[in-house]
Amino acid sequence: MxxxxxxxxxxxxxxxxxxxxxxxxxxxxxxxxxxxxxxxxxxxxxxxxxxxxxxxxxxxxxxxxxxxxxxxxxxxxxxxxxxxxxxxxxxxxxxxxxxxxxxxxxxxxxxxxxxxxxxxxxxxxxxxxxxxxxxxxxxxxxxxxxxxxxxxxxxxxxxxxxxxxxxDVMFDVALEVAGKVNEKKVLNKYGLKPEKFILVTIHRAENTVEETFLQIWKALNKLAKLGIKLFFPVHPRTKKLIEKLELVPESKNLTLTEPVSYFEMVALEKNAKVIITDSGGVQKEGFFFGTPCVIPREETEWIELVDFGFNHLAGVNTEKIFELCEGLFFGGIEIQKNLPKFYGDGxxxxxxxxxxxxxxxx
CATH class of the missing domain: 3.40.50.2000 (Glycogen Phosphorylase B;)
Incomplete structure (x- = not known):
């Protein structure tokens, strides 16, 4: 064959x-x-x-x-x-x-x-x-x-x-990779501590246009000014927009970097307190590792995670993104435990x- x-x-x-x-x-x-x-x-x-x-x-x-x-x-x-x-x-x-x-x-x-x-x-x-x-x-x-x-x-x-x-094949991979990653080394490389930061990934076409991205950008800066560290590996499409708009983080707590490797991404997903993402794959990976996601979209393919109350749809709304992240980060919103096996057994x-x-x- x-x-x-x-x-x-x-x-x-x-x-x-x-x-x-x-x-x-x-x-x-x-x-x-x-x-x-x-x-x-x-x-x-x-x-x-x-x-x-x-x-x-x-x-x-x-x-x-x-x-x-x-x-x-x-x-x-x-x-x-x-x-x-x-x-x-x-x-x-x-x-x-x-x-x-x-x-x-x-x-x-x-x-x-x-x-x-x-x-x-x-x-x-x-x-x-x-x-x-x-x-x-x-x-x-x-x-x-x-x-x-x-x-x-x-x-x-x-x-x-x-x-x-x-x-889900990604669950198979996540289980395999999680056992190989030196998480401490990755966190030290980027100056991060377990559950003391928010991981950010934004790349979808509808979120990388000026009007919508600025709503997300304002929320990131507002969270950073609150004292929360945000780590943002920037997709090439998103980087072009940031450069075009000449955007600069308003706080040292918001760190922009080049894209990271998959092994590093797994370590970051496992150790973040919250993830802000419009990526379907990252939404699932966060779930695999018990890290809730705030999703700046009006819908998601992984609706079972929202229905269960683990992930949260925020739309492209500065205040909604901010409020959900603040609540999840500081404990105002409960993070679900005892997660179901939606995606099989690996x-x-x-x-x-x-x-x-x-x-x-x-």
Whole structure:
């Protein structure tokens, strides 16, 4: 059996790290394609090194661009790879332009598509990620859903065939990496102490425009002036906006840095008191490590975490972000304990590999 796996962005590197390794251990011939969607070293190469992801067989080098332009370039190059390799399955991850391009190219060549993290929905069609995940699910033949909610979302859209609830691959990776990270070394490197800081990640397109980002920026500065340390590894897209607006932290408690590696991110997520993030992956990782997230969005794909009361939607509202973070940081808002196992038992990657390779699963 031959599988072409398509990656291109941070969350995909994380998931592919463990799945690729297990596919190859199983004797499946895997061709790994890196689209080049994330081309900054700390957003790409370092993940391959830390997570022991095999070197890509193809690096497409697409880089940044408008959504249509980027996806179109990927489609052209992915088609060439698939025609050359003639795989039995195209394996795609998540909801990026790389996901959709890989799925579309394979589907048009009548190559079965397998989608890891199928069934997620924000029900906000203004998000490019929502369009990517909906279209990918509807052209996939094998759908690896992480949760019961994801399975139900697919069922609502008439997708029941080829759906497997396997749990979340990111939970598998988080468990594996958490045992390897030198947390003390990471915290010392950045001058941080356990549960004495807020971790910040902002990268989504809708949050990296002037009007919305300034609402978030004001909340960060307000929290910093309250005496709370905030550590903000800045995504390249966000960095461009900060530089364009000539923004400077109003307190030394707000620290902006370059993107961090995955191992460092795990250490920071585990040791932060609160996380402010618009990233779906970070929302889950925070949950894995018992760290609540304040989400500057109107919706989330991981609605079970909000319904349970662990994570909190703040919208892009300065006062709401501030009030939630202040309450969680100082104890005014209770942080939920005894967390349910929403995302499986850490064996999602094994189940995915078993299904792809034709073994029995259940």
């Amino acid at each position: 031959k599988v072409v796996s398509v990656v291109g962005a941070r969350p995909q590197f994380v998931k592919a790290g463990i799945v690729s390794r297990k596919l190859r251990d199983k004797g499946v011939k895997e061709i790994l394609v890196h689209t080049g969607q994330h081309y900054d070293f700390n957003m790409s190469n370092v993940f391959f090194r830390e997570l022991r992801i095999p070197n890509p067989d193809y690096y497409l080098g697409i880089g940044s661009g408008m959504h249509g332009e980027q996806t179109g370039k990927m489609l052209i190059e992915m088609e060439k790879v698939l025609v050359e390799e003639k795989p039995d399955i195209a394996l795609v991850y998540g909801d990026t332009n790389s996901t959709l391009a890989g799925a579309l190219a394979a589907s048009k060549l009548h190559i079965p598509v397998a989608h890891v993290e199928a069934g997620l929905r924000s029900y906000n069609r203004k998000m490019p990620e929502e369009i990517n995940r909906v279209l990918t699910d509807h052209i996939s033949e094998i759908l690896f859903a992480p949760t019961d909610v994801a399975v139900e979302n697919l069922k609502k859209e008439g997708i029941t065939k080829g759906v497997y609830k396997v749990g 064996s999602a990657s094994d189940k995915i590999v078993s299904i792809i390779s034709g073994d029995d699963f259940e």
